[in-house]
Amino acid sequence: MTGTTGTTGATGTTATRCPYCGWPDDAEPFRVVSRHGTASGSTVWTRCGCGSLQVRAVDGRGSRVVSRSRPADAPSGRTGRTGR
Numbered sequence: 001m002t003g004t005t006g007t008t009g010a011t012g013t014t015a016t017r018c019p020y021c022g023w024p025d026d027a028e029p030f031r032v033v034s035r036h037g038t039a040s041g042s043t044v045w046t047r048c049g050c051g052s053l054q055v056r057a058v059d060g061r062g063s064r065v066v067s068r069s070r071p072a073d074a075p076s077g078r079t080g081r082t083g084r
Contacts (some may be wrong), residue, residue: 018068021050025065030054 016025033045033053041059048054051071056063 018048018050018052018054020052020071021048023049025054026063 030046036043044056046054054068
């Protein structure tokens with residue numbers, strides 16, 4: 001699988017590695033969470049080894065990560081926030 005999109009936050013830009021652990025998007029291990037057929041191919045939800053949930057579009061152009069979350073234990077990047 002060759003990724004043509006990557007991430008800034010939870011949406012894509014131009015990386016082919018997980019921004020949280022550096023693992024290549026086209027390498028194992030990743031765990032398939034679910035797979036869904038679409039008009040143009042399929043959408044595959046996977047979980048990276050670091051825990052990041054990824055949405056992969058699979059179509060005639062191949063497979064690419066189009067969105068991903070940060071791992072549950074990764075900092076959100078939001079600082080200066082206080083409780084209610």
